[in-house]
Amino acid sequence: MRSVTFDASSRRWLLRTPGTSYVVALADDDAPRCLHWGPALTAEQAASLPGPAAFGASSFDSTAGEEELVSEVGARFETPSLQVVLPGGDRGIEWRHDGHEIDGGHLTLRFSDRRHPLLVELHYRVHDDSDAIERWTVLRPQVPVTVLRCDSAAWSVPALDGYRLSHVTGGWSSEHALSRTELPVGETALTSRRGLSSHHANPWLMIDGGDAGERHGEVWSCALAWSGSWRVTLTRTTSGRASWTGGFGHEGLTWRLEPGEEWVTPVFAGVYAPDGYGEASRRWHDHVARHVLPRPDEPRPVVYNAWEAVGFDVNEANQRDLARLAARVGAELFVMDDAWFGGRTGDSAGLGDWWVNDERFPDGLSPLIDEVHRLGMRFGLWVEPEMVNPDSDLYRANPDWVLHMPGRSRTLLRNQLVLNFARPDVADWAHKWLHKLVSEHAVDFLKWDFNRAFTEAGRPGDPDQDRLWIDHVRAVYSIMDRLRADHPHLRIEACAGGGGRTDLGILARTDQVWTSDNTDAHDRIAIQRGFSQVYPARAMAAWVTDSPNPLTGRAVPLRFRFHVAMAGALGLGGDLARWSEAELSEAAELVAVYKDIRPVVQFGRLWRLPYGVQYVHGDRVVVLAWHGPVAFGTPIAPLRLAGLDPDGRYRDEDTGTVHHGAVLMSRGLPPLTPGGGYTSTLLRLRAC
Known part of the structure; x- marks a missing residue:
């Protein structure tokens, strides 16, 4: 079956996907109109569709509709x-x-x-x-x-x-x-x-x-x-x-x-x-x-990111200590966040000066990277290529590189301005230092951040300066494409103060996106549910961080935090140096469980449940369910699964209990017992 066919007599085209059809036809004035978008049609059925018609009922109504x-x-x-x-x-x-x-x-x-x-x-x-x-x-x-x-x-x-x-x-x-x-x-x-x-x-x-x-x-x-x-x-x-x-x-x-x-x-x-x-x-x-995704079949590694542990107080010693703890709990990728470069000691200075801070790293980054690799992890760095602090050598040398208008003030947001990547010289500068960074420091991963919106989006002297809104994004795409081509091992995470740059365009050039700066597990349930409407779990970076949460102050059990984050590409971001031995041991156990279920979560098909998610991949099923605090006596319904073989049987991999597919989908699993706090569970089933 051809996926696109043309019927000359009716001047219409039939496009077919595995489960749907789309029919385009020309009206009498040659305007292209949509005749059908929906269930699959045969060529004969498409030919029988009524042709384009004018919809105007009066001289005040539109005479056209359904135009392409x-x-x-x-x-x-x-x-x-x-x-x-x-x-x-x-x-x-x-x-x-x-x-x-x-x-x-x-x-x-x-x-x-x-x-x-x-x-x-x-x-x-x-x-x-x-x-x-x-x-x-x-x-x-x-x-x-x-x-x-x-x-x-x-x-x-x-x-x-x-x-x-x-x-x-x-x-x-x-x-x-x-x-x-x-x-x-x-x-x-x-x-x-x-x-x-x-x-x-x-x-x-x-x-x-x-x-x-x-x-x-x-x-x-x-x-x-x-x-x-x-x-x-x-x-x-x-x-x-x-x-x-x-x-x-x-x-x-x-x-x-x-x-x-x-x-x-x-x-x-x-x-x-x-x-x-x-x-x-x-x-x-x-x-x-x-x-869309450049490496869709590659499992996303368990990341440890050091930001919430040390903030801007980065140095070789504390990064080494955190790397050892990250390896202990099973992390596969260690990412050093902000403040490893220039004169960066806070968010007011140094952005744009992309050289290693020799006070914090006297021997450069190589000793730390070597240690991370020795521990069996890959090494990543946080970068923010599109931004600059006015208090930086880069800005002092090139004040005209930022978005600006000659008669307007330059608005500072997060103490920074936006570099104009629509200028070829600025985009070329960014590509060169990124290429050098990855080449000279054995960097495996970049967290590419973008921490403010455009303001004063002008380029004085350019007669068509509104193009910068388009050309800037195209330049970002081009730089990412060139970096990936020159460094096939490099992986990139898109970030914009959290999930501010999440779309199919950036996902064509990155491996995952940072879903939100909010790592509170309770809040993440709704954030991840909205994310999952279009974007898959393998692209959804999800961290387990400290409790109480540094943003919301909410205290949530470690297992609950893990179960929520396990629904995506699991990462860790807390201050592991403050975790107890019991917490570190439990974290290591849960990371090991995640690595077992990772193929199901990242490559399986998703069913959203009333208070959880279910993934099915091959003969395996993973259910992650959770409940926050509810009032005493509040009824919680059984969790009815979906997408199973109603005639099949499924063995609980942890208890050995065998369930019938039809029963799991009709009657469901026993409801969680809230107990007045945060309750969660992980179920692993295998067809038997």
């Missing part, structure tokens, strides 16, 4: 996907279809404007092992063009009785808070204007008819592969239709394209699932593993 990229020409009153100003002041595009190309699962639809030499390509890509449909747009002007908005794609869903929007909100240390609300009539904008995907929103959404749950109901979803500012605008019309358009940039930015330039947008992928939010998530996880 919404223009401004004609009676189109939805949010435009493509806003361009052409010579003479003409806006938008009057579609003229110029042909198409099918290359395996890649479909290119070519268009031009009927009056101006502006070429537009709509790209679609499907895979034989993923239900995601990847879409992006390419502009090729032959005349000067001003671009106000150029989205990657517009998406439409069938007419439903109602529309519910799922997305995440939050802030620093409260990322990925899941929100499910009715989509109001009118326009709803989801966006980041901060220069990164942000803590406050994330570039994905899900739409259902208001009747979906974890295991039932149709769900349509999209995710943008972009790590800078972005926007998605949803429209629900009074006539009962819903659609959205999205891409990079935000309101108020413009770009100037010259003749012969090529403007390529990031991928905006879509996934349809017939069986609820859980199935939508599993389809996203499969796609991310197979077509």
Whole structure:
């Protein structure tokens, strides 16, 4: 079966994934329209779909709908996907279809404007092992063009009785808070204007008819592969239709394209699932593993990060001591965090001076790295390449390297400014010192941080300075790509004050993301639940830290902290020197258990449970369940599992008890006994 086919008689294209179909057709005016996005169709069924129709009921209504990229020409009153100003002041595009190309699962639809030499390509890509449909747009002007908005794609869903929007909100240390609300009539904008995907929103959404749950109901979803500012605008019309358009940039930015330039947008992928939010998530996880992550089949190591133990008081002696303790509890990667470089003794100075502090490391980093390797761990470093403190040699020598405007003050956030990576000389400087650092110091891992949003985002003297919002992110991508190509052993974790840069664009270049600076296990349950809607467990860095938690002050048992963190890529970040012998021994036991279940958690399929998660991989099942304090007498329901063979039997690997799959899914496991505190459990099952 071909994944993309064309029916010339009806001017429509059928794209097929393993479980879904997508049908695009040309209207009479050549505008591309979506006829179907949902369950799989045969070619014959796709040919029988009603053709594109105008929706206008009066001279005040839009006459178009379900367009693949919404223009401004004609009676189109939805949010435009493509806003361009052409010579003479003409806006938008009057579609003229110029042909198409099918290359395996890649479909290119070519268009031009009927009056101006502006070429537009709509790209679609499907895979034989993923239900995601990847879409992006390419502009090729032959005349000067001003671009106000150029989205990657517009998406439409069938007419439903109602529309519910799922997305995440939050802030620093409260990322990925899941929100499910009715989509109001009118326009709803989801966006980041901060220069990164942000803590406050994330570039994905899900739409259902208001009747979906974890295991039932149709769900349509999209995710943008972009790590800078972005926007998605949803429209629900009074006539009962819903659609959205999205891409990079935000309101108020413009770009100037010259003749012969090529403007390529990031991928905006879509996934349809017939069986609820859980199935939508599993389809996203499969796609991310197979077509986004650079090393999807590599187990993520157990990390120990020294930040919460010593903060800025870094030196060779305390790092050696912590490395020995980290190795004792089973860590596989030791990461030294901030303050190993320049004159860095706090967050007010030294950022940008990327040479080893010879007072803290008199013989350089090699003795520490050698010791870490001798202990059987890999070695990693924290870096923040895109930032600079004004109190640094770098800034004093190059004050014009930062984002700034000549008539505005330079706002300090966390005592730092943003370096302008849209400048080739700045990006080249960053690549050179990173390449040297990795080459000369046997660095295996970089934690790449980004600790403030863009402000005063200008570049004096540049006639098209708004491009820096795009070009900066592209430069970050390029540097990461070059580092990985030059150092195949290098692994990278994306971080932006926690989870502020979490998206499919950064995941294509990194191995995992730092989910949140909030390591409180109780808070992490909700953070991780929101993260898991689109992103897989193997990409979710999750630490066990001290109790009481240094951020929230909440005291939580060690086992509870581990059980929550075991749901992702396990790490440790507490001050191990203050842990008791009993805590260190228990931690070592739990790390060993995690290494046993790691293939199931990191490579298995996820089912979210009412108060826990379940992973299935091959013949193994792992259940992690937890409860915080509840009032005495509060009933807790049994934990009903999912995704098992109802005719199968499953042996508890720890007790030997045999369970029937049908019983585990219908009656469930006995409920946790809260006992007034924090209770958790880990269950390992194997099909027998």
